[in-house]
Amino acid sequence: MGVFASTEDPGSTGHEQVVFCQDKQSGLKAIIGIYSTALGPALGGTRFYPYASEEEALADVLDLSRGMAYKNALAGLDLGGGKAVIWGDPEQVKSEALLRAYGRFVESLAGRYYTACDVGTYVADMDVIARETKYVTGRSVEHGGAGDSSILTAWGVFQGMRAAAEHVWGGPTLAGRRVGVAGLGKVGKYLTAHLLEDGAEVVATDVNPKALEWVRATHPQVGLVDDTAALVASDIDVYAPCALGGALNDDTVPALRAKVVAGAANNQLAHPGIEKVLADRGILYAPDYVVNAGGVIQVADEIEGFNFERAKLRATRIYDTTREILRLADDEGVPPAVAADRLAERRMAEVGRLRTIRLR
Numbered sequence: 001m002g003v004f005a006s007t008e009d010p011g012s013t014g015h016e017q018v019v020f021c022q023d024k025q026s027g028l029k030a031i032i033g034i035y036s037t038a039l040g041p042a043l044g045g046t047r048f049y050p051y052a053s054e055e056e057a058l059a060d061v062l063d064l065s066r067g068m069a070y071k072n073a074l075a076g077l078d079l080g081g082g083k084a085v086i087w088g089d090p091e092q093v094k095s096e097a098l099l100r101a102y103g104r105f106v107e108s109l110a111g112r113y114y115t116a117c118d119v120g121t122y123v124a125d126m127d128v129i130a131r132e133t134k135y136v137t138g139r140s141v142e143h144g145g146a147g148d149s150s151i152l153t154a155w156g157v158f159q160g161m162r163a164a165a166e167h168v169w170g171g172p173t174l175a176g177r178r179v180g181v182a183g184l185g186k187v188g189k190y191l192t193a194h195l196l197e198d199g200a201e202v203v204a205t206d207v208n209p210k211a212l213e214w215v216r217a218t219h220p221q222v223g224l225v226d227d228t229a230a231l232v233a234s235d236i237d238v239y240a241p242c243a244l245g246g247a248l249n250d251d252t253v254p255a256l257r258a259k260v261v262a263g264a265a266n267n268q269l270a271h272p273g274i275e276k277v278l279a280d281r282g283i284l285y286a287p288d289y290v291v292n293a294g295g296v297i298q299v300a301d302e303i304e305g306f307n308f309e310r311a312k313l314r315a316t317r318i319y320d321t322t323r324e325i326l327r328l329a330d331d332e333g334v335p336p337a338v339a340a341d342r343l344a345e346r347r348m349a350e351v352g353r354l355r356t357i358r359l360r
Helices: 055-074 094-109 123-129 152-167 188-197 208-218 228-233 274-280 294-303 306-318 318-332 337-355
Strands: 001-009 017-021 026-036 048-049 080-087 178-182 201-205 238-241
Touching: 017 055, 017 094, 017 318, 026 055, 026 094, 048 055, 055 294, 055 318, 055 337, 080 094, 080 228, 080 318, 094 274, 152 188, 152 238, 152 294, 178 188, 178 228, 188 201, 188 208, 201 228, 274 337, 294 306, 306 318, 318 337
Parallel strands: 048 080, 178 201, 178 238
Antiparallel strands: 001 017, 017 026, 026 080
């Protein structure tokens, strides 16, 4: 086992530290990105995904870790932003040895980075990783953890969507609205339930046949379409991307018929400038890292001793944060994504500066 590359000067990305990790015997190839520790230790999940190349894995971890810094700042957490990716197919290479090797690399960072679940990793995986490091959250209830963080992720997305609905239609409800959910995975299934309870009509899609079977059995009133392209072009009021990033791109945005975008996926804007295209088309975009912060709020609460009701109350405040960002965007004449960035950067600068006041 050994670190085959590590740097605290990752070029122009703005990151504090990027660590490449490899353990040949277990097959582990991982990258840990720490964007900022201005507000505290970096917190962000571990994504286990079969990237086409190391360059693709690196690009993803850099984007995701930056997003976590902004997300944690706007969530009001005293935590910085980081993320990790394990490069490989979790169905093929995930093992106890690989996860424990990864845990040792996390431990080697001595608390600069806390990990948690993300795409391809689950609560049971966090329990295994925790056998090698104490810097892990999202553990099972049996091991004193918070359990499935997608529960409060979905709750937070629903709160952000309510705020967006109020901004566009005058009331904080999705009742009578048609919501398109792209992705019925860990978060999408909970979000669908909240929307139906609120009186929304839901239409959805997923690439996983098991997810489609689940929604047919659990919520037969949900309409299904063939793919995301069909969902985007359909007659919907709200579009909720809940799968991988880049959902808002040069193909989907021109075809989008919704008036609101609010979903759980990270890094929904495929490139800079897409937020302006959305605004020019009269589509309100609730920034992803604002509305999907419920999960990180949940796992962060675990660090101080998990209390579900306390964490849910904090996640409910995503409604207030989203309202503030949408108001600021209107006042300053900028897209909501720009307003959200400004608020996050202000908090990182103002609160992070306090660390220069020496205590001893």
